[in-house]
Structures are given as C-alpha cells and as structure tokens.
Amino acid sequence: MAYNQDMSFVQKITQRMNNSLLCVGLDSDYEKLPDVVKKNSTLEESIFNFNKEIIDSTYDFVSAFKINVVFYAGYGISGLKALRKTNQYIKKYYPAIQIIADCKRSEMLRSAELAAKELFEEFLFDAFTVTPWFGYDTVEPYKKYKDKAIFITGHDSNPTAPEIQEVELKNGQFLYEYVAELIHKKWVQSGNVFIEAGLTYPKQLKKIREICGDEMIILAVGLGPQGGKLEDIVYGLNSKGNNLIISASRDIIFASLDKDFSVKARDKAKEISENINIIRREFVNSSLL
C-alpha cells in the first residue's frame, strides 16, 4: 500500500516498521539539554529547537517518535507549549511518522473522552499508553478512535514492576499473563489496542508475545540505561521478525551534549536501527532452518 495521509496508525506504523523498528524517545528534559540550545533562548524555544534538530537528524531511522509527556508537563505551561509545537512540526514535515505519548493514563467514561481530546486533538498524538488497573472501562472509550491507537502497559521495565505484575494468581498465572490474555482475548477487537512491555524482563516479554500472537504490536521499553539489551528483542519479535517497536531515548538524544549533538544522535539512531535489522534478519533466517 502506498503511503497516504488518511492511513490509520496501524497502517502507517506497519509501513515504517519494514525499514526500522526503532522508536526515538523525545524525553527532552530541559535540565539535561545541551548548553548550546539553551543559550539566549526561553525554555519553550530551547526544548522545541532541540527536538527539531533531533527529529530532522533521526527521522529516516525511526518507526515512530515517543514522548514522555511529564518531561514537558514538569515545566508547566511553557513545557507543554514546546510539546505541542514539537508535534505540530512532526505532523507538518513528517506526517508518515506516528507519535506515541508515554503518559500511562487511567481514565474512564467522560474522563477518557477528554483524555482522547487532550492527547489526540490538542496535543496531536497518534497513540498513547494506558494502564490496565481499572479494567476495560479505561480501554473501551478509545476503541472508536479507529485511526489512532493505545498501548496498554503489560509488564513494565522498572525494578519493582514484579511487585504487582508478577503476583501469582489462584489459577496459576502471573498477573501480567492474565492481563495480556484479557487484552488479547477480550479488549482487542477494534485493531487499535496494543501492548507495552519491558525489554528488561525478556522471559516475560517472550510470554506476552506467545499469549498475544503475531498480530499484536508490542512497544518495548527500557533499552539501554534502564538495563534492556538489544539482543533480547528476539523475545518480542513476532514470527516474521516484526511488530515490535523498540524505544530508545537518552542513548540517542543525549549521545552528545556538545554542538554536534544532532550529528551524534543521528549516528546512534542509525547504529541501533541497523543493529536491530541485523538481529531481525538473523532471527527470521534461524526460524527458517
């Protein structure tokens, strides 16, 4: 299918995943930005200008951009203005690239409608992350946004994720397995509900892929500083070496804090994206043996 603007989230991202599974996380924490972008600039300008350069230099190696909303909201209205400007920029110059909000929402009913309005309409995201804690009420309202998507946090990448997510149930499952099954069997019917999982827990990532099957798009988080290893993406790939979006942020956007930050970000994005493709090819070839 040739690219066109009217394609849905899943159509657009499927097209991009042929070339790259890498998702660059624009977690552009103002405090950590290179001095060169901060000099003589407001907070809003600094964040936007930094993002603009990162986007322009990495776009051809990404399947999607991911934005952790609190990295902007933490700086109040000015931070949120920089966020909206960033997304406007991506929509204008790179409309084929989808933008995922990492915001772990738990809204329902009217609140969920307003979350959709906030994230899809006001801030121009194409997808966002949602927690399963409140059950189907926090998923159902988004199913009507067929051209958009949500990712439900399945097994997360943080150290204490198992405290709740690996509680053992009466039926012998771990809680995250029960949730993955709920998502796969009951919650996913509209083709726009997907799952997030941590690369830092490869065994659990593998289990989620087994439960959810080849069609499921998994957003893998935790690569790099959090401890997730690139070779472990094989546990998240589907049988065709696909349907896995692998997010990396600090390793790329802060690859250098000097004037060359965008060049270094590009080099790093290229390197990770290519390494992912090598692993994909080897994975598919070994499956064919």
Added chain:
Amino acid sequence: MAYNQDMSFVQKITQRMNNSLLCVGLDSDYEKLPDVVKKNSTLEESIFNFNKEIIDSTYDFVSAFKINVVFYAGYGISGLKALRKTNQYIKKYYPAIQIIADCKRSEMLRSAELAAKELFEEFLFDAFTVTPWFGYDTVEPYKKYKDKAIFITGHDSNPTAPEIQEVELKNGQFLYEYVAELIHKKWVQSGNVFIEAGLTYPKQLKKIREICGDEMIILAVGLGPQGGKLEDIVYGLNSKGNNLIISASRDIIFASLDKDFSVKARDKAKEISENINIIRREFVNSSLL
C-alpha cells in the same frame, strides 16, 4: 494546634476534617458549564470564573477541593491555564484548604520527580492520586515531599474495577487487599501516603479500612451519579468517625445550570456536609453502645 501556613497536608486536612469530610470536586467540564458564565468570555475565563464562584460559595463546607486534571487538559493549554489560575486563587484566599489532583499517575524515577514538579510546583496541588500498577517505584519518589501527599488508588469506583482489582491470588486474597496491605505495611512510612477507594463497593471499602487501620486517610470517590450511597460512608470511617474524605462533584457544582448555580451549589454542599456529620455522630455513638 492553631492553623498556620507551614502546616503539612496531613495537619491541614486533619484540622478541616473536624468540621467537614466533604471534598468538592471541581470537575468543571467546559461543555457542561452554565451559559451564564460562558457568555462573552473565553474558555479560560469561563472555567476560572465558574470555579471562583463555586469555591467562594462552598469553601466553608469542605475538607478539601479535588480536581480531575483531564477535565482541564482536555481543553489544551487554555484549560490548563484556567486550572493554574483556579489553584492560585485557592492558595491566595483559602490557604487552609488543600487541593487534591485526581490524575491517577504512574510515574517513576526522574519521571516521578517531574510529576511532583508539575503537580506540586507548576500547578500548586497539595496531593495527587497514583496507581499501584508499577509497584513501589511509583510511590517512593514522593515520600520526600513531607508537606504534600499522594493517594494510591486501592479499589476504584468504576464498574470494571473488579476485573483486575478483584482477581483472586494464590494466597487467597483479592488483588486490592494485597495492594492495601502493601500500602499499609511497606509503602506508608513517611506519613504522606494514603489510599483512594470507591464508595460504590462498600464491602471492599470496609476491608480496606480494616487492613489499613485508623490512621489511614481514605479518599472515597463515586458518591452520587456513579452510584455510591451516603449511608455507606460508615464502611470507610475510622473508629472515631474520621479520616475519610468524601468527594462529590456534579451533584454540587452542577446543582443548577441557571444564574443561581453558586447558591444552589452552596445549598447542596451544606446539605451533604451536614448529612455526613449526622452519619458520623450516629456511627460514633453506636460504637460507644
């Protein structure tokens, strides 16, 4: 203890709870505001002016105000400006009244620090709600804000809450009981971690009170339109008829959509607050028998 500005969240709210347990929810959805406040006004002005009148007319019957952030964020930057202005107004004229953000956050590490900066510093909240899905990592970063507080969503008020929260564990507990126990035994040490529970599930509210003991402040949600009944607050009160914050929103703020909306809001807040106090007194008296 006489009131002073330097008191912590828990000191201030404890003082207020002597007179009222009612918490007015400023879920001031622009679409639903009375025409009289919208006429000749921008969205930002309309929301702020509405809130100002509601606050001025209900403040003496409340223990706290609660704000569901997405009701503002859903209207983008303008909505969020109205939110900040509202909280600035409360801080200026009613500094004894604490403001709780209902936002069900799930942030950790640096993201949690930025959530604290966003909600406590940029938007002037005194407390906010947090989900337990990611374990202790999403609670720990807030413990150092000793003058502030968080409320962890224990058993929620929505219809599908039991889908996850009442999953049966291998040890015989329901998941929400396990979480309440975690909160009570492990997560609460700093005196600023509390719990949220739905009035729509009275049996479960009772269980949470039993697990968490008298010291725990419970934020009870779901009264009124969601199905929670006033008489069921007895299941959430501690043995002294206290430490329960009972949130009501639409019943009060939209008691009338005419010019008299603030008068009717005041009448309704007074009525609910007084009815709560009658139930408290009866509850304490019957415990003494």
